[in-house]
Amino acid sequence: DTAVSQTPKYLVTQMGNDKSIKCEQNLGHDTMYWYKQDSKKFLKIMFSYNNKELIINETVPNRFSPKSPDKAHLNLHINSLELGDSAVYFCASSQGRGRHIQYFGAGTRLSVL
Amino acid sequence: AQKVTQAQTEISVVEKEDVTLDCVYETRDTTYYLFWYKQPPSGELVFLIRRNSFDEQNEISGRYSWNFQKSTSSFNFTITASQVVDSAVYFCALREETSGSRLTFGEGTQLTVNP
Numbered sequence: 001d002t003a004v005s006q007t008p009k010y011l012v013t014q015m016g017n018d019k020s021i022k023c024e025q026n027l028g029h030d031t032m033y034w035y036k037q038d039s040k041k042f043l044k045i046m047f048s049y050n051n052k053e054l055i056i057n058e059t060v061p062n063r064f065s066p067k068s069p070d071k072a073h074l075n076l077h078i079n080s081l082e083l084g085d086s087a088v089y090f091c092a093s094s095q096g097r098g099r100h101i102q103y104f105g106a107g108t109r110l111s112v113l
Numbered sequence: 114a115q116k117v118t119q120a121q122t123e124i125s126v127v128e129k130e131d132v133t134l135d136c137v138y139e140t141r142d143t144t145y146y147l148f149w150y151k152q153p154p155s156g157e158l159v160f161l162i163r164r165n166s167f168d169e170q171n172e173i174s175g176r177y178s179w180n181f182q183k184s185t186s187s188f189n190f191t192i193t194a195s196q197v198v199d200s201a202v203y204f205c206a207l208r209e210e211t212s213g214s215r216l217t218f219g220e221g222t223q224l225t226v227n228p
Contacts, residue, residue: 041223043218045215102160103160104159105157106156107157
């Protein structure tokens with residue numbers, strides 16, 4: 001069973017389109033995250049939700065909007081896609097914050113043409 | 114502000130060699146947590162180890178070992194008798210108690226183990 005699953009795994013789209021990435025975790029965790037990994041492999045947090053409440057919102061363009069319908073899901077919607085949005089997006093989850101281990105999904109590779 | 118530095122961008126070794134990946138961190142918190150993750154060529158991020166700031170005991174897990182030294186703010190990772198399957202990008206990460214759930218990653222070290 002996949003603990004943190006993201007769909008789709010690959011996403012190729014044109015500039016200006018709107019797209020969504022879905023994330024689900026079956027670990028019973030209460031905190032979920034989105035990270036962006038750029039072409040140089042650098043990983044940076046974008047958002048975090050705890051019990052459906054937004055707790056981290058880094059300096060991310062407001063074209064990116066996370067949505068958490070329940071504790072097990074955290075989706076990422078991106079409006080008006082730009083070339084610079086091309087990256088790998090990782091979803092993660094943990095039980096609580098602080099010391100708790102974050103478990104990552106397999107990533108979604110987004111290519112904007 | 115928290116920061117993690119992995120000075121080695123790329124390391125290449127021959128199978129069965131030992132290799133150490135360096136990680137240096139900066140934090141003002143007295144309570145913090147350090148992590149190592151592995152990203153194999155398939156792309157997923159795999160958790161390897163967590164250490165808290167109050168536990169400086171070194172840890173060994175099979176061919177993997179970790180050396181945590183608060184005096185030098187370092188959390189180095191050694192792979193003994195490396196294997197081709199160890200080829201991956203390895204990330205060191207830091208979470209401060211006061212920053213809640215934010216994980217700050219180093220730039221990663223690409224390890225290539227050649228047969």
